[in-house]
Amino acid sequence: MRLHRNLVFTVIDSILAIFNDGEYADKMVARALKKDKRWGSADRKFVAETIYEIVRWRRLYAEIAEVKDPINRDDAWRIFAVWAVLRGYTLPDWKYFENTPERRIKGRFDELSKIRKFKESIPDWIDELGVKELGEEKWTKEIAAQNKQASVILRVNTLKTTRQKLYGILMDLDIETIMPEEYPDALILKERANVFLTDAFKEGLFEVQDASSQLVARLLDVKPGMRVVDTCAGAGGKTLHIASLMENKGQIIAMDIYESKQKQLKIRAKRNGAFNIEYRIIEGTKTIKKLHDKADRVLIDAPCSGLGVLKRNPDSKWKLRPEFIEEIKEVQAQVLQDYSKILKSGGKLVYATCSVLPSENEKQIEKFLNSEAGKDFKFIEDHKILASESGFDGFYMALLEKK
Numbered sequence: 001m002r003l004h005r006n007l008v009f010t011v012i013d014s015i016l017a018i019f020n021d022g023e024y025a026d027k028m029v030a031r032a033l034k035k036d037k038r039w040g041s042a043d044r045k046f047v048a049e050t051i052y053e054i055v056r057w058r059r060l061y062a063e064i065a066e067v068k069d070p071i072n073r074d075d076a077w078r079i080f081a082v083w084a085v086l087r088g089y090t091l092p093d094w095k096y097f098e099n100t101p102e103r104r105i106k107g108r109f110d111e112l113s114k115i116r117k118f119k120e121s122i123p124d125w126i127d128e129l130g131v132k133e134l135g136e137e138k139w140t141k142e143i144a145a146q147n148k149q150a151s152v153i154l155r156v157n158t159l160k161t162t163r164q165k166l167y168g169i170l171m172d173l174d175i176e177t178i179m180p181e182e183y184p185d186a187l188i189l190k191e192r193a194n195v196f197l198t199d200a201f202k203e204g205l206f207e208v209q210d211a212s213s214q215l216v217a218r219l220l221d222v223k224p225g226m227r228v229v230d231t232c233a234g235a236g237g238k239t240l241h242i243a244s245l246m247e248n249k250g251q252i253i254a255m256d257i258y259e260s261k262q263k264q265l266k267i268r269a270k271r272n273g274a275f276n277i278e279y280r281i282i283e284g285t286k287t288i289k290k291l292h293d294k295a296d297r298v299l300i301d302a303p304c305s306g307l308g309v310l311k312r313n314p315d316s317k318w319k320l321r322p323e324f325i326e327e328i329k330e331v332q333a334q335v336l337q338d339y340s341k342i343l344k345s346g347g348k349l350v351y352a353t354c355s356v357l358p359s360e361n362e363k364q365i366e367k368f369l370n371s372e373a374g375k376d377f378k379f380i381e382d383h384k385i386l387a388s389e390s391g392f393d394g395f396y397m398a399l400l401e402k403k
């Protein structure tokens with residue numbers, strides 16, 4: 001295996017921007033891939049995967065390379081050399097690799113792999129929090145599972161096609177997929193591919209959405225003709241799923257506090273042919289009060305730590321702060337209090353997060369049910385999905401019914 005200079009330089013520039021300037025890994029990867037139109041698919045794969053891997057294993061590699069934050073360009077080369085040695089590359093005779101201690105790198109890797117926070121490359125505080133919340137055994141398995149590369153999973157847009165038809169369309173493009181039985185709207189790619197370039201995507205036949213996330217709209221048990229309020233709709237992954245389950249009949253009110261996200265949802269809804277969505281920005285209590293007792297279904301896909309989706313966002317390990325988790329828990333409790341009032345009697349509410357921490361999940365539901373606002377609600381069921389058990393993202397979803 002040979003290393004190509006311009007590809008490696010791109011990786012070095014990208015990891016420096018992610019580590020030092022707080023840039024998001026997915027944005028930097030997208031930018032890096034635009035750099036040279038002559039790159040073939042193997043080159044693009046090398047750039048994207050290497051950036052993600054170095055971000056994912058940052059702590060382990062930095063420890064082996066003996067570099068500390070802030071990382072300068074020489075440090076980035078040392079980290080890259082660790083990656084290359086551990087991946088089995090023969091280092092070329094570039095000046096950056098002079099005196100790379102290859103045997104020592106392998107020895108340090110074996111030593112550090114015995115300590116979870118290095119082996120799994122996580123900050124001390126996340127490791128401690130994981131143990132506190134899930135217990136040593138579950139957390140060890142969970143963080144290992146969340147360090148694996150995520151599969152590419154599609155959600156079939158049944159407003160425009162069926163799973164069987166889309167399977168065939170993709171097969172004709174040499175994109176092989178699997179139809180998992182327990183996830184009726186999902187197709188899982190056998191090998192990674194840039195599905196966004198296909199006409200099938202441009203025509204809105206599918207969206208990319210993790211399998212665990214696809215269970216949320218199903219749990220909400222929506223039916224055509226209902227009025228459904230998606231209170232934290234963001235860019236609308238679940239709104240669009242709800243629209244397809246409602247066959248475009250009835251009304252979906254998609255809300256968020258950020259207009260920028262709603263703009264993305266509008267573009268996606270157009271592509272999906274989802275016409276029954278109304279958009280509202282939450283500007284204060286007024287927006288919510290107007291909807292009190294009005295909805296058959298309410299989804300609260302709450303903002304959270306994201307400690308269920310590290311596979312997809314490995315850089316968030318380094319961006320998250322303990323204070324943020326404390327703040328977001330307050331928001332979760334508040335939105336449960338406020339948005340549950342939108343539901344009609346006899347209606348159903350789903351509270352969901354992409355976190356595996358009980359304090360953001362079942363504990364929030366317990367607290368809500370014991371509060372004044374929660375007295376009108378009955379707990380129906382919940383699902384605590386761990387990446388280590390499902391193979392997909394870590395998620396939580398609880399179904400409540402208003403008496």
Ligand SMILES: C[S@@+](CC[C@H](N)C(=O)[O-])C[C@H]1O[C@@H](n2cnc3c(N)ncnc32)[C@H](O)[C@@H]1O
Pocket residue numbers: 231232233234235236237238239255256257258261282301302303304331335354
């Ligand atoms: C987990 S994300 C939503 C993901 C989205 N439902 C999807 O399926 O693609 C949580 C969303 O809640 C929004 N948010 C944060 N605080 C909020 C609040 N107080 N009320 C409503 N939405 C809020 C965020 O902007 C973010 O878009």
